[in-house]
Amino acid sequence: MSYLDLRDLEKAFGANRVVKDFALAVERGEFVSLLGPSGCGKTTVLRMVAGFETPTAGTIRIDGQDVTGLPPNRRAVGMVFQAYALFPNLTVAGNVGFGLRIAGTPRAAIEARVTEMLALIGLPDLGGRYPFQLSGGQQQRVALARALAPKPRVLLLDEPLSALDAKIRVSLRTEIRAIQRTLGITTIFVTHDQEEALSMSDRVVVMNGGRAEQADTPFEVYNRPATRFVAGFVGTLNLFEARGSGAGTAMLGEVAVPLPAGAPAGTGPLALALRPEALHLGRAPGRDVVLPARVTEVHFMGSVIRVRAEAAGTVLAMDTFNRPDAPPPAVGDATEVSFAARDLIVLGD
Amino acid sequence: MTRALAWAAFLLGALYFVLPLVGMAEFSLSMRREGYSLDAYASVLAEAEFQRTFAFSVAMALVTIATGVLVVVPTAFWVRLRMPELRPVIEFVTLLPLVIPAIVIVFGYIRLYNTGSWLPLTGTAAGTNLLLAMGYTVLALPYMYRAVDTGLRTIDVATLTEAAQSLGAGWGTILGRVILPNVLGAVLSGAFLTFAIVIGEFTMAALLDRPAFGPFMQRLGQDRAYEPSALAVIAFAITWGCMGLIALVTRTQRHLRTGAR
Numbered sequence: 232m233s234y235l236d237l238r239d240l241e242k243a244f245g246a247n248r249v250v251k252d253f254a255l256a257v258e259r260g261e262f263v264s265l266l267g268p269s270g271c272g273k274t275t276v277l278r279m280v281a282g283f284e285t286p287t288a289g290t291i292r293i294d295g296q297d298v299t300g301l302p303p304n305r306r307a308v309g310m311v312f313q314a315y316a317l318f319p320n321l322t323v324a325g326n327v328g329f330g331l332r333i334a335g336t337p338r339a340a341i342e343a344r345v346t347e348m349l350a351l352i353g354l355p356d357l358g359g360r361y362p363f364q365l366s367g368g369q370q371q372r373v374a375l376a377r378a379l380a381p382k383p384r385v386l387l388l389d390e391p392l393s394a395l396d397a398k399i400r401v402s403l404r405t406e407i408r409a410i411q412r413t414l415g416i417t418t419i420f421v422t423h424d425q426e427e428a429l430s431m432s433d434r435v436v437v438m439n440g441g442r443a444e445q446a447d448t449p450f451e452v453y454n455r456p457a458t459r460f461v462a463g464f465v466g467t468l469n470l471f472e473a474r475g476s477g478a479g480t481a482m483l484g485e486v487a488v489p490l491p492a493g494a495p496a497g498t499g500p501l502a503l504a505l506r507p508e509a510l511h512l513g514r515a516p517g518r519d520v521v522l523p524a525r526v527t528e529v530h531f532m533g534s535v536i537r538v539r540a541e542a543a544g545t546v547l548a549m550d551t552f553n554r555p556d557a558p559p560p561a562v563g564d565a566t567e568v569s570f571a572a573r574d575l576i577v578l579g580d
Numbered sequence: 581m582t583r584a585l586a587w588a589a590f591l592l593g594a595l596y597f598v599l600p601l602v603g604m605a606e607f608s609l610s611m612r613r614e615g616y617s618l619d620a621y622a623s624v625l626a627e628a629e630f631q632r633t634f635a636f637s638v639a640m641a642l643v644t645i646a647t648g649v650l651v652v653v654p655t656a657f658w659v660r661l662r663m664p665e666l667r668p669v670i671e672f673v674t675l676l677p678l679v680i681p682a683i684v685i686v687f688g689y690i691r692l693y694n695t696g697s698w699l700p701l702t703g704t705a706a707g708t709n710l711l712l713a714m715g716y717t718v719l720a721l722p723y724m725y726r727a728v729d730t731g732l733r734t735i736d737v738a739t740l741t742e743a744a745q746s747l748g749a750g751w752g753t754i755l756g757r758v759i760l761p762n763v764l765g766a767v768l769s770g771a772f773l774t775f776a777i778v779i780g781e782f783t784m785a786a787l788l789d790r791p792a793f794g795p796f797m798q799r800l801g802q803d804r805a806y807e808p809s810a811l812a813v814i815a816f817a818i819t820w821g822c823m824g825l826i827a828l829v830t831r832t833q834r835h836l837r838t839g840a841r
Contacts, residue, residue, distance in 0.1 A: 281742070281746055282745070283742055283745070302745070303742070303745040303746055304745045304746075304747075304748045304749055304750055305748075307748075308746060309746060309747075310742070310743070310746040312739050312742070312743060314736060314739055316736065316739040316740055316742070316743035317743075318740065318743070318744075318758055318762070319735070319762055320758075320761040320762050320764075329744070329747050329749075330747035330748055333747060333748040333749050333753060334748055374743075377743075377747070378746070378747075381747060381748065387746075
């Protein structure tokens with residue numbers, strides 16, 4: 232059995248079912264992100280694991296123990312909140328040692344653990360400060376240390392980086408992941424930021440309408456999205472409305488394209504997609520499909536140039552690296568777009 | 581022109597409030613014919629009844645504050661956390677002591693808890709003291725509830741509660757170690773207001789026949805000339821002392837919150 236096992240979870244507020252048939256098995260030490268738009272139920276799942284919400288149906292097991300009916304203070308689950316939630320009346324050391332004091336840990340052991348935690352988060356000298364004397368990033372580090380100090384069985388992170396500015400977010404997510412790896416603690420991370428989820432996680436669960444649409448590694452979720460929603464939500468996507476022509480091919484406008492293995496063999500309408508980085512402006516070796524195109528937009532962004540071009544009845548976005556010896560195309564240029572048929576993503580429902 | 585009119589209105593208002601106080605203070609110092617003295621104050625402070633009634637009222641105030649904190653803080657916390665839809669109802673209930681006169685409340689108490697009732701609290705001094713403390717708690721309820729509720733509004737009650745819960749804290753620990761310390765300024769404001777109300781309260785103490793400071797002030801006013809003014813100045817100083825402490829505590833809290841981004 233998995234270390235954290237969520238089985239057939241449901242949560243309804245009145246007639247509104249916000250989580251439906253949710254199942255997830257998390258291994259010990261794994262870092263799993265719940266990713267989805269606002270209102271998809273990801274925070275509700277996290278709050279059910281923490282014990283702040285009671286599931287309408289289903290079970291939650293941690294290390295084999297059924298905790299579904301246990302109150303939050305008896306689950307040994309640490310949580311970090313978006314709004315830090317540090318106790319304003321306590322110093323940094325007081326905050327970090329709070330859980331240990333509640334557990335009746337001897338004073339010397341508390342002091343040792345607080346020192347260890349402050350060193351872990353890189354704030355060894357700030358134990359005497361109050362939360363209002365810290366920056367947002369420092370406060371969130373302290374919140375992380377506070378959650379980790381009592382050695383919880385599972386760490387829950389509820390959009391912990393959302394309130395921070397972009398630069399701090401990037402550095403802190405690296406730190407959080409490094410700390411998680413060091414301690415080997417099983418972690419559930421809730422975010423609506425796909426970059427955070429993809430860069431930090433062992434696995435990503437993409438949620439929509441209270442259901443898990445796909446739970447897989449970031450590589451698989453990005454490159455082989457299981458549903459149309461996942462494909463559209465994670466990363467930028469070019470969509471083609473194609474038509475299957477039997478025998479493993481589809482028609483993109485007037486061009487016949489071989490489909491990847493496992494694609495539906497019928498002759499009906501077919502939704503195909505391509506990531507911007509799979510498209511190439513002009514012909515290139517290994518790109519077996521070539522479509523005539525017309526450039527409609529050019530965005531020069533330094534090292535990368537994002538080009539939009541109309542081809543096969545749709546507007547495609549593609550990224551190319553800047554080359555000092557080759558100026559970017561101009562709007563209105565007639566050109567060709569090529570890609571490898573194996574990069575096509577066949578979208579399900 | 582507008583500025584001058586504003587200053588004139590302010591000065592008139594200030595004179596309206598200050599002149600009677602100045603007159604009273606001046607009269608309280610005029611016990612000796614040959615000049616000002618503190619004889620009236622010395623006479624009041626030397627009164628055994630002053631000390632006894634003042635000590636009684638202080639004790640009642642402390643009991644009232646403790647009861648008020650024990651009743652109001654958990655109630656306001658729970659309403660804010662779990663039953664926000666009940667807030668208007670609770671606010672209405674806490675406002676009732678302002679619209680129902682103390683004399684009505686105390687006659688209701690006497691009717692309900694007299695020696696012939698199922699709970700004869702007025703039959704003993706301790707029982708009547710308890711009844712008086714409960715009455716004072718009711719009288720102070722609008723001030724205590726508002727002060728605590730305002731304090732709770734300045735902190736993220738729900739998230740702090742959940743953070744404490746996730747660290748293993750039960751409800752008692754959450755209230756005692758997380759919520760109360762963070763609304764201490766508001767609780768102290770409510771406590772000082774309660775203290776000021778209890779020290780000067782007359783109706784309940786007189787009708788329940790308890791040896792409180794309010795009835796003592798009234799009796800002194802009947803028998804003496806200068807001492808009542810001195811006593812009024814003392815009571816006024818106590819009230820203003822409480823107000824000053826509220827301002828001091830509030831300022832300290834504001835300073836902390838300004839930094840709490």
